[in-house]
Amino acid sequence: MNAVMKPVDQRNARIRLRVNGEDVDVSFAPYKTLLEVLREDLDLTGTKHGCELGECGACAVLVDGQPLLSCLKLALECDGSVVETIEGLADGPELHPLQAAFSDHGGSQCGYCTPGVLMTAKGLLDQEPNPSRDRIKEALSGNLCRCTGYQQIVDSVEAAARAINETTVSERRAKA
Amino acid sequence: MSTGKKLDVIGHARRRIDGREKVTGQLRFADDLKLPRMLHMKLLRSSHPHALIESIDVARAKGYPGVHLVLTGRDFPVSFGIMPVAQDEYPLAPERVRYVGDPVAAVVAKDEQTASEALALIDVKYKSLPTIATPEEALAQPEARIHDYTDSGNIHRNQAFEFGDVAEALAKSDHIFEDLFFYEGDNHMAMEQHAALAKAEGDGKLTLWTSTQDPHYLHRQLARVLQMSAAHIRVIACDNGGGFGGKCDPAGHEFVVSKAALMLGRPVKICLTREEVFYLHRGRHPVLMKIRTGVTKEGKLTGMHLQTLLDGGAYGSHGPASTFYTGVLTPLTYELPRFKFDACRVFTNKPACGPKRGHGTPQPRFGQEVQLDKIAEKLKLDPADLRLNMVTKANSLTASWLKIGSNGLAECIRQVVEGSGWKQKHGKLPQGRGVGIACSSYMTGAGVSIYWNKMPHSGVQLSLDRSGQVTVFCGATEVGQGSNDVLAAVVAETLGISTKEVRCITGDTGITPIDLGSYSSRVTIMMGNAALQAAGRAREMLVTAAAEQLEVLPESIVLSRGRVFAAGDAAKSMSFAEAVVYAETKFGTLGTVGSYTPPKPPGKFKAAGVGPSPAYSFSACVVEVEVDEHTGWITVPKIWIAHDIGRALNPVLARGQVIGSIYMGLGEALMEEQVFRRLPPKLSNALVHKIPSLLEYKSITSLDMPEVEVFLIEDPDPNCPFGAKEVGQGPLLPVMPAVANAVFDAVGVRIDEVPITPEKILRALHLKREGKNPRVGPEHFPEVPYVEPTFVIPPAEGGDGKESQQPERKPAQKLMERAMS
Numbered sequence: 001m002n003a004v005m006k007p008v009d010q011r012n013a014r015i016r017l018r019v020n021g022e023d024v025d026v027s028f029a030p031y032k033t034l035l036e037v038l039r040e041d042l043d044l045t046g047t048k049h050g051c052e053l054g055e056c057g058a059c060a061v062l063v064d065g066q067p068l069l070s071c072l073k074l075a076l077e078c079d080g081s082v083v084e085t086i087e088g089l090a091d092g093p094e095l096h097p098l099q100a101a102f103s104d105h106g107g108s109q110c111g112y113c114t115p116g117v118l119m120t121a122k123g124l125l126d127q128e129p130n131p132s133r134d135r136i137k138e139a140l141s142g143n144l145c146r147c148t149g150y151q152q153i154v155d156s157v158e159a160a161a162r163a164i165n166e167t168t169v170s171e172r173r174a175k176a
Numbered sequence: 177m178s179t180g181k182k183l184d185v186i187g188h189a190r191r192r193i194d195g196r197e198k199v200t201g202q203l204r205f206a207d208d209l210k211l212p213r214m215l216h217m218k219l220l221r222s223s224h225p226h227a228l229i230e231s232i233d234v235a236r237a238k239g240y241p242g243v244h245l246v247l248t249g250r251d252f253p254v255s256f257g258i259m260p261v262a263q264d265e266y267p268l269a270p271e272r273v274r275y276v277g278d279p280v281a282a283v284v285a286k287d288e289q290t291a292s293e294a295l296a297l298i299d300v301k302y303k304s305l306p307t308i309a310t311p312e313e314a315l316a317q318p319e320a321r322i323h324d325y326t327d328s329g330n331i332h333r334n335q336a337f338e339f340g341d342v343a344e345a346l347a348k349s350d351h352i353f354e355d356l357f358f359y360e361g362d363n364h365m366a367m368e369q370h371a372a373l374a375k376a377e378g379d380g381k382l383t384l385w386t387s388t389q390d391p392h393y394l395h396r397q398l399a400r401v402l403q404m405s406a407a408h409i410r411v412i413a414c415d416n417g418g419g420f421g422g423k424c425d426p427a428g429h430e431f432v433v434s435k436a437a438l439m440l441g442r443p444v445k446i447c448l449t450r451e452e453v454f455y456l457h458r459g460r461h462p463v464l465m466k467i468r469t470g471v472t473k474e475g476k477l478t479g480m481h482l483q484t485l486l487d488g489g490a491y492g493s494h495g496p497a498s499t500f501y502t503g504v505l506t507p508l509t510y511e512l513p514r515f516k517f518d519a520c521r522v523f524t525n526k527p528a529c530g531p532k533r534g535h536g537t538p539q540p541r542f543g544q545e546v547q548l549d550k551i552a553e554k555l556k557l558d559p560a561d562l563r564l565n566m567v568t569k570a571n572s573l574t575a576s577w578l579k580i581g582s583n584g585l586a587e588c589i590r591q592v593v594e595g596s597g598w599k600q601k602h603g604k605l606p607q608g609r610g611v612g613i614a615c616s617s618y619m620t621g622a623g624v625s626i627y628w629n630k631m632p633h634s635g636v637q638l639s640l641d642r643s644g645q646v647t648v649f650c651g652a653t654e655v656g657q658g659s660n661d662v663l664a665a666v667v668a669e670t671l672g673i674s675t676k677e678v679r680c681i682t683g684d685t686g687i688t689p690i691d692l693g694s695y696s697s698r699v700t701i702m703m704g705n706a707a708l709q710a711a712g713r714a715r716e717m718l719v720t721a722a723a724e725q726l727e728v729l730p731e732s733i734v735l736s737r738g739r740v741f742a743a744g745d746a747a748k749s750m751s752f753a754e755a756v757v758y759a760e761t762k763f764g765t766l767g768t769v770g771s772y773t774p775p776k777p778p779g780k781f782k783a784a785g786v787g788p789s790p791a792y793s794f795s796a797c798v799v800e801v802e803v804d805e806h807t808g809w810i811t812v813p814k815i816w817i818a819h820d821i822g823r824a825l826n827p828v829l830a831r832g833q834v835i836g837s838i839y840m841g842l843g844e845a846l847m848e849e850q851v852f853r854r855l856p857p858k859l860s861n862a863l864v865h866k867i868p869s870l871l872e873y874k875s876i877t878s879l880d881m882p883e884v885e886v887f888l889i890e891d892p893d894p895n896c897p898f899g900a901k902e903v904g905q906g907p908l909l910p911v912m913p914a915v916a917n918a919v920f921d922a923v924g925v926r927i928d929e930v931p932i933t934p935e936k937i938l939r940a941l942h943l944k945r946e947g948k949n950p951r952v953g954p955e956h957f958p959e960v961p962y963v964e965p966t967f968v969i970p971p972a973e974g975g976d977g978k979e980s981q982q983p984e985r986k987p988a989q990k991l992m993e994r995a996m997s
Contacts, residue, residue, distance in 0.1 A: 010289075029289065045208035046201020048417070050367045051450045055870035058367055086201030095199065103195035106832040110656025111198030112367040112417025118199060137878040144870065146367050146418045147656050149839030150878040152832055 015079040019044070020088025026075075034078050035059045035070035038085060046086035046115045050144065057143030060116035061085050067123040069142075086115035089122065097163040098122060098156070107156030109147030117143045121157045129165055133158065181734055185669040186898045189828045192661040193675050194415070194654070206387045206414040207371035211443040214373070215244055217433055218291035218446070220281040220298050221455060222273035225525040225863040226322070227302035229271055229280065236297035237283055242290035245436055246298070247282045252435070256397045258390075258425050258530075260627050262332075262492025264323055265528075267401060267431035273302070274322055274490035275525050276864050277455025282432045284444055307525045309854065309863050311464065311487045312958050314522040322490060322523040332488050333499040333521040335783070336965035339507075339575040340514030340973055345479030349470030353551055356954040357543035358929035359912075361462040361487065362848040363454060364532050365875060368417020370456065371447035372430045374437035381408040383686070384434050388426075389419040389653050390693030393626060395685045397426040398434060409434075410686030416694075419655035420840070421531035424695050425458050425493050454868035458530030459850055461498055461521070462487040463539035466957045467547055475555050475562045479514035482506060482540055485960055486521040486529070493530035495521050497626075497786065501536025504787030506544060507574040508617035509585060509794070510566045513972060515575045518962035525863055526852055531695060533840060534905050537618065538912060545614035545913030546928060549920060558602065559917065560593045560613050563796075567615075575970035577779030577977050581791050582893040582901070584820030585615060588796035591818040591887040596798040602921060608803050612917025615796045616909030619789030620893075620902040621698030623774045632771035634702035635689030638667065638710040640766040644753025646671065646678050648710070651691035652703040653683040657904050658829040659699045665825050666704050666897055670711035671718070672735025673752050689769065697902030700825070701790055702772045704897030709770025717766060721758035722750060775895075780977040781968050790895040793902045794820040797838075797910035801918040805941055808934030810846060810919065815911070818887035822901035827888065833903040835884045839876055841911030847874040847931050928953025 010029035017024050019042065028041045038044040038061070047070060050056035054072040061070050062084035089096045098118050101107065108114040117140060124131055124139040131139065136157045137150070145153060197203040234246040249270030257263035269278050281298050285291035306320035308330060314322075318329025326332055346352050372386035382404065388394050391413040399406035416423055429446050436444040448456065464485040470478035484502040488495045503517030534541075552559040568574065570583040592613065593599065601611045625633060637649040648667050652659050664678040682688060691703055718740060723730040726749075728742040741749035750758075760766050777788030796818050802811040815838055824830035850873070851866045867873045892899020912930050920926055925940035928951060936952045944950035969975030 029287075031289065039208075043210070044201075045204065045210075048205070048368070049207075050369065051870040053450070053869060053871065055450075056367065086199075090200055095196070099196075099199035102199045103191045104828070106828045108195065108198040109658070109829075109832055109836065110367070110416060110418045111194075111203050112205065112656075114198055115201050137881075141877045141879040144367065144875060144877065146365055146420065146840070146875075147836045148832055149835035149837075149884065150881045151835045151884055152828075154878065 013076055015075060017078060018082045020085060028075060030076055032075050033071050034073040034075045037075040038070060044085050044087050048112055048115055057120065058113050058116045060120045060143065062119055062123050065123070065126065067120045084119065086118060089118060098125070098160040101156040101160035101163065105156040105159055106148065106152035113143060113145045117145065117153060125161055125164060130161060181736055183669060184672065184736055185665050185675060186825050187823060187827070190675060190826055192658050192826065192829060193664045193680065194660055203415050205368055205371070205417050206373060206385055207447040209373050209385055211373065211375060214443040214445055215284050215286060215440065216288045216291050216446070217282055217284045217436060217444050218288060218295055219279045219429060220295045221452070222269065222276060222278040222280055224273055224302045224304060225276050225307045226305040227273050228305060229269065229273065230301040230303050232281060233299040234281060237294040240290070240294040240297055242286040243283055243294045244440055245284040247432060247436060249280065252401065252431065254401045254403060256401050256426055256431065257492050258393055258494055258626060259492060259496050261496055264325060264492045265428070267428040275527050276862060277452070277527055278490065279428045282436065284436045284440065307863050309524060309852065311485050311522045311524065314524055315958055315960065322525065330523045331520060332492060332523050333496050334963045335499055336518040336963050337503070337576070338516040338965035338967045340970045342479045342481050342514045342516040345514040346468060346470040346481070349478040350473040351471045351554065352468060353471065353547055354466070354468045355543065355547050355550065355928065356957055357465045357467065357546065358954040359463045359539035359542055360849045360851065360930055361460050361529055362532070362844055363457060363459040363850045363873060364420035364422030365873065366418030366420055366422050369448045369450055369453050370423060370427060370429070371445065372433045373443060373445040374434040375443040376437045376441050381410065382434055382438060383410045383412065384430065385412045385414050386430055387416050387423050388413045389416060389423040389655055389695055391653060391683050391685050392651055392690050392692055394426045394430060398431065401431045402434060410684070413653040413683030416653065416655040419694060420533045421535060421695065422458055424531050424693065427456055450870055451868040454850065454865055455527050457489065457527035457850065458493050460532040461529040461536065461539070463502055464954055464957065465540060465543040467543050469547060471551055473555065475551065475557050476566055477510055477512045480512055482517040483957070483960070483962070484519045484540060485958070486519070487524055488521045489524055489526045489528040491528035493528040498529070498531065498536040500783065500786040502540050504576065505537045505617060505619065506540050507576050508578060508580065508792055509568060509615050510563065511568055513575055514970065516965060518965065520960050520962060534618065534908050535696070538844070538909050541616050541909050542912045542930060545910065546916050549612065549917040560589055560598055563613070563615055564589045573778060573971040575972065576787070577784060577968065577971065578787055579778050581895055582822060582891055583794060584889040584891050585617070585794035585796065587889050588794055588818035588820055589615065591889065592796045592798045592816045595885055595887060596800070596816040598798055608805060608922055609801070610918045610921025611798055611800045612914045612921055613796065613798050614910035614913035614917060615794070616906060617792050617794045618697060618902060618906035618909060620791040620793060620896065621701045621774060621789055622696040623777050623788035623790070624785035625692055632706070632773045633698070634691040634706040635769065635771045636703065636706040636710040637689050638714050638768045640714060640756050642757045642760050644756050646673065647681060648678060648707065649681045649688040650703050650707065651683060651685065651688045652699050653694040655694045657694070657833060658826065659694065659703065661829060662700050662704055662825055663707055666707040667711045670708060670715055671752070672740065673738050697905050700900050700902065701896050704900065705772040706770040708897050710768045713768035713770065714766065717759045717763050718755045721762045722755045725750070725758050778977055781966055781979040791822065791893045791901045793906040795906045795910050797914045799911065799914040799918045801915065801922050803919060803922045803937060805923060808937035810932065810934065810937065812842065812882040814883050814885065816885045817907055818889055819903060819907045820889040820891070820901065821903050822893040822896050823890050823899035824888050825898060825900050830888060830903050831886050834886045834907045837905065837907035838884050838911055839881060841908040842915065843876045845912040845915040845930055845932055847933065849931055924950060926951040926953065
């Protein structure tokens with residue numbers, strides 16, 4: 001019965017993260033994934049889980065700007081990382097163009113896969129502001145959605161890309 | 177109802193009322209909830225497909241640090257089940273396990289990790305029993321019984337109905353087509369795994385937050401199993417991360433977590449793993465079908481004899497209803513003077529099957545629509561024309577006594593034929609490319625409740641106050657389909673305000689009027705009609721008070737865009753909030769209610785309640801495929817779907833339901849399957865799930881999904897709120913047969929079963945090259961001891977809707993026997 005010898009408090013791992021623009025110090029049991037630390041220790045429950053095995057994309061967040069399946073990453077490996085989650089996507093009350101587009105074009109039905117899809121799409125648009133439809137489908141092919149049939153998701157990402165580009169153009173004009 | 181004004185809200189594309197919280201991560205699903213002092217639960221599941229539990233030793237698990245409670249079947253003496261006639265399941269198996277994954281014990285601990293570790297310390301001794309893997313085995317081995325409560329062997333349900341003498345109709349037909357089809361089972365695969373959080377309130381009452389489509393039925397079952405007054409239980413259906421029927425059954429963990437919370441006086445939460453969701457299942461039944469159809473040389477149907485054999489898995493679930501649904505909706509699409517169906521559901525040692533999107537009807541529709549393609553081929557008729565020439569009429573009765581109201585099927589067929597360029601494509605595309613067509617129909621809400629009662633199916637309560645706020649309460653459950661948006665839209669349109677001004681409180685048995693749940697495509701019509709009544713009553717009060725204040729006739733008052741005014745007199749106007757103030761002054765505190773009960777079905781025979789609906793939707797679908805003859809790989813470049821929706825309340829959401837249905841149907845057509853395998857004898861010979869993970873359970877990704885062109889046919893149905901019929905399930909149904917028919921058009925082989933995999937295509941192409949029948953599908957239909965059918969004379973033959981007592985109307989089987997002897 002050596003199991004009885006197990007330490008009762010396992011929250012002995014500690015890392016620093018920059019999450020959605022805020023520096024946080026978090027301690028947790030060392031076996032935890034980034035997903036578990038976000039959801040359970042930082043109360044960022046916007047990030048979801050659908051499979052625990054890196055198969056569905058519901059847990060996607062941006063780590064140092066890159067989409068990452070947080071259920072496959074030990075939190076301990078993330079010390080010093082910059083993490084973006086769905087909670088940080090809007091600018092205060094102002095929705096990110098992706099969020100507005102998903103609301104208006106049916107990109108989100110039950111909403112469960114939505115945070116992962118949105119963060120993956122943000123990762124794409126941050127790198128490629130004008131992706132083709134096929135490129136969007138490719139970038140989102142690791143995010144499973146059971147409701148939409150993907151068509152309105154792709155429509156939403158396209159609409160958001162247009163909106164972002166229009167804003168950028170008008171901002172440039174305003175500066176000129 | 178008509179308010180005499182043009183519609184401000186209904187029919188306009190709008191951001192759904194819960195759109196913002198869905199995209200900001202603020203929507204709380206059950207597993208997102210956390211309460212002070214909350215504990216976590218994990219379940220130990222059976223590793224045996226069929227065994228007696230000889231003993232369970234939980235002592236070591238109980239003593240493990242951090243463990244608060246261990247429960248076993250002994251703690252749950254009362255069984256449950258969604259259907260009153262199939263209460264055959266226990267929260268934790270008391271003495272016998274019936275499939276790999278059956279829950280046998282639960283550990284509640286300070287965290288999930290500790291609970292999981294303690295599960296490994298529970299010692300269960302099993303005594304293996306013979307395992308039944310297939311319906312054929314179940315019929316052949318009646319003595320290895322999985323349940324003792326059924327009439328005989330492993331037959332769970334046996335149902336048979338005959339509407340008119342089918343043997344006679346077939347005998348008089350120019351052609352008889354007999355085909356066997358098989359439809360593999362599949363899982364809902366909702367992205368959210370089931371989670372539940374139970375809390376013993378300070379007053380000793382229970383609150384359960386859970387992923388459920390049917391909080392009302394769960395509420396009743398909790399009272400039964402926990403042996404507690406239902407009035408002391410509150411079920412809150414959290415927003416569901418998809419349901420598709422997979423969250424309709426009460427689930428074992430919901431009872432266990434509740435009991436644990438009551439025993440410990442602390443909140444307890446559980447979230448199933450994806451593997452456990454595949455074990456809980458309740459998905460599409462695997463169904464073997466035999467269809468005999470009589471046809472005239474002009475291509476009109478004379479009669480059909482449909483036989484189905486359902487693989488039910490280990491428990492009843494919705495099985496009795498599922499069994500009916502493999503037959504009852506078949507006659508809705510085409511004129512069919514006589515119809516007989518025999519349906520049998522058997523138990524096997526696999527996770528229980530239940531309702532999945534389309535509940536029991538995709539399987540026979542697949543068979544029927546593929547057979548029609550064969551009929552058209554044989555009669556050298558265009559498959560679209562064949563269908564168009566025999567569609568059912570609006571305001572008619574089927575041979576089986578279903579009342580069809582509005583019917584847009586002909587228009588659906590015309591739209592997809594034109595939109596897809598069918599006439600230029602069918603039979604004319606190069607080898608390897610083809611198109612297929614299929615149609616379907618689905619009910620807009622089941623006409624009867626799951627348990628017998630005469631009360632409303634949906635209730636809505638509305639409260640307004642002097643601030644101008646409008647709050648609407650309804651037991652309806654959001655599964656992602658947008659039911660809250662429908663509720664807000666109906667109220668907003670009636671009161672002349674925007675949906676943003678309506679607060680919806682839904683799916684909470686403690687504070688919302690009862691709605692039966694999100695199943696059978698019933699929410700829009702039933703909740704919507706109840707909301708229309710409640711809002712109409714509130715509108716009356718506002719109109720009366722405003723007319724008095726504005727000194728005009730009540731008939732002239734218009735409520736629109738947040739204003740209450742006299743038609744044609746711009747000066748006589750006030751804001752909506754001012755009108756509420758006048759109404760509150762005049763009538764006192766404002767509140768109204770509304771409810772909805774579906775009309776009585778026209779059939780009067782026993783079980784005539786299954787199938788009737790206040791309205792039916794219709795769909796037609798054309799699928800184009802490209803088949804690589806070297807690899808068997810099927811590519812689907814495009815799908816056209818026309819859906820007779822009555823009216824689209826919010827076109828963005830309606831289109832989303834249609835495209836989502838196409839997606840799910842295409843997955844079932846091409847790849848999805850919940851299948852099992854036996855381990856080798858030198859291991860345990862156990863029957864295990866082949867693929868309990870999302871990587872191995874293949875579903876369509878954004879890369880596989882074709883473009884879908886949607887045609888919404890809008891002819892408002894008088895029974896529906898603003899004319900809106902169902903849209904969540906119907907459009908799935910024609911996809912699978914349309915794919916099979918397109919494959920035939922492309923490469924000339926028949927795949928009479930789903931999923932239609934590359935391997936099956938290659939096998940069929942091989943048969944074709946060898947000059948054999950180029951068909952892959954079931955070869956044999958077992959001897960099923962179907963019961964004598966209930967014989968009912970069809971309306972067109974002068975029937976009265978009751979079971980026929982006329983001695984000369986012998987059941988067809990006997991007539992056939994006589995004819996054969």
